[in-house]
Amino acid sequence: MNLFQWLRPVVKKTPLDEHQKQRLAALPGGAVLDERPLRQQRWVVLDLETSGLNMNRDQVLSIGAVVIEDGAIDLGQLFECTIQRVDHKLSPAVLIHGLAPSAIAAGSEPVAALLDFMEFVGDSPVLAFHAPFDQHMLARALKESLDYRLQHTFFDVAEIAPMLCEQANLRKAGLDDWTRHFGLHAEERHHASADALVTAELALILFSHARRQGIDSPARLEQSLSQWRRRMQTHSF
Template sequence: MSLFAWLRPRQPRLNEHQARRLAQLPGAVALDERPLNAQRWVVLDLETSGLNVNRDQVLSIGAVVIEDGAIDLGQQFERTLHRHDHKLSPSVLIHGLGPSAIAAGCDPVEALLDLMEFIGESPILAFHAPFDQRMLSRALKDSLGYRLQHPFIDVAELAPQLNPNATLREAGLDDWTYYFGLEASERHHASADALVTAELALILFSQAKRQHIDSPLALEQRLSGWRRRQQQRQLF
């Protein structure tokens, strides 16, 4: 076998039906200037075997839709993924997904195809979005050979940007949930975390509109400027 064959990424084996579903997935659409309430958003949360984005695996996916300025409880997504090589790790104490739950999970190929059909062309909201984005990107590449290109907006960045007077430093989802008086039915459960993140996002969207930020594109532009200012402060 040639060196190039060794270096060439292994393509996942999909059956005919799965390959057809993959080919029919809609492409991502760039953030634009439509009003925030006119945009369909998918709020995503992942539970994983750990925090190493190069080694750990996605174990559970929860998602809910924000549409027409409200959470649509009729559009919810939840899957636990079967992982035949999953080993018991300290993370099970956080998310509660033990070997029996993982053994009874869905085929990752089917679960990820279901997820991408659910997402469609919508942008994605997540708390600590860079982690979820990298974990999901690798899972999609490994299982489907699919390149994730959907825009992500990080609710963990959006909250302090819109609330500069909040005395919260490096705040997590629990901190912002408490700050706004929200209640999470269950923490470190993908669906419950996605739902409370969606509730937090709606509050932040309302704040954004009051600050004359009323489009997905304007939101991302404001966040980009905020990131640059944060980086400059760290340098000095």
């Protein structure tokens, strides 16, 4: 056993039944980004609540997601689920996400919850604020519970916003900073579905800025972000 294996918690895997194996086999991979207009792309906007910020030891406790389709938030396509963690202990993170151990113990079984969520995602690209964290945590949960390799494209709204709105001078700002900048109102923060919804509202504003700057497809958005990252790295030296 190497050091990284020792640092990770031992996860007791629940064997998949035949129906779950069929559902797993039917899950699509992430679609290749193309030149369709941004408003014609279905997007899944994701937010996770976790037991902490350690990407090797902490666990996903709840998933909230909303869909952007046809250029608008589709409130008919919402996903919200608390994941059962029978060995979860009270931690300082409960003061942020508000999920008591009793609620987590009564949540959905991880295999069922993660299969439901990936069926909800389909082959859509995923948007999240500070997406690398959500991507890593979700990928780890999927690997541990389903032995599934996450292949979907993730876009980080925390990168898209400063790239498109450099005049705001909010390069390293948080979600609250950007919601205030655009005059958005978050009903509830640090709740997965509420955070996903306000992130989706922010994304729609940013897509409008992108179109005005000639960035009107998922492929062009990905390319622009790659160029912006290289420019930021050059300027940091």
